[in-house]
Amino acid sequence: MPHDRLAIHEFIHAWWFNYDEGHLDRLAPLLADDCRVSSRTERGDHPHEVFIASDCYGREAAFGWIKDHRQHSPYPLRHNGTNIFVAAERGDEVDVESYLFVTRIDERRPSTLSSGLVHWTLRRTAGSYQVVKKETVLDSIESAPFETVPEVKGRMARW
Numbered sequence: 001m002p003h004d005r006l007a008i009h010e011f012i013h014a015w016w017f018n019y020d021e022g023h024l025d026r027l028a029p030l031l032a033d034d035c036r037v038s039s040r041t042e043r044g045d046h047p048h049e050v051f052i053a054s055d056c057y058g059r060e061a062a063f064g065w066i067k068d069h070r071q072h073s074p075y076p077l078r079h080n081g082t083n084i085f086v087a088a089e090r091g092d093e094v095d096v097e098s099y100l101f102v103t104r105i106d107e108r109r110p111s112t113l114s115s116g117l118v119h120w121t122l123r124r125t126a127g128s129y130q131v132v133k134k135e136t137v138l139d140s141i142e143s144a145p146f147e148t149v150p151e152v153k154g155r156m157a158r159w
Helices: 005-021 059-071
Strands: 031-041 054-057 077-090 093-106 109-125 128-138
Touching: 005 077, 005 093, 005 109, 005 128, 031 059, 054 059, 077 109, 093 128
Parallel strands: 031 128
Antiparallel strands: 031 054, 077 093, 093 109, 109 128
16 A cells, blocks of 8 residues: 555644644654654764754653753744655655754744754554654755765765
């Protein structure tokens, strides 16, 4: 049975909306019992890496970190999942890739807080999906010509 791509998009959009608005009780049931939730920057050396970094296994640990992280983050905060696409399907699981663009309000104007990539693995359940894996990798390196960035050098050769 093919995966419901609209439901997958709705799942991710609802995840970020409920996270931003602090409706955390709506997120816990969206985590699989055996989930892994992690976050970091691509190099792991950001000045706020201790606040950013996580690697949690299981619903209880993952939800505990999510709740603590949100409580210590600003409001309003807007996580925007964009360029969402299905990368692979395996039975009841689906891998999804997306960009993440995060804004906050500074001096009464929206400003960029962060951007990055989110790698999701979702598992189909009765009528919905649950997070099996959510890996967030925030951007922290300076933008430069693609061919000169050590983290991505060699990607073009694989194309």
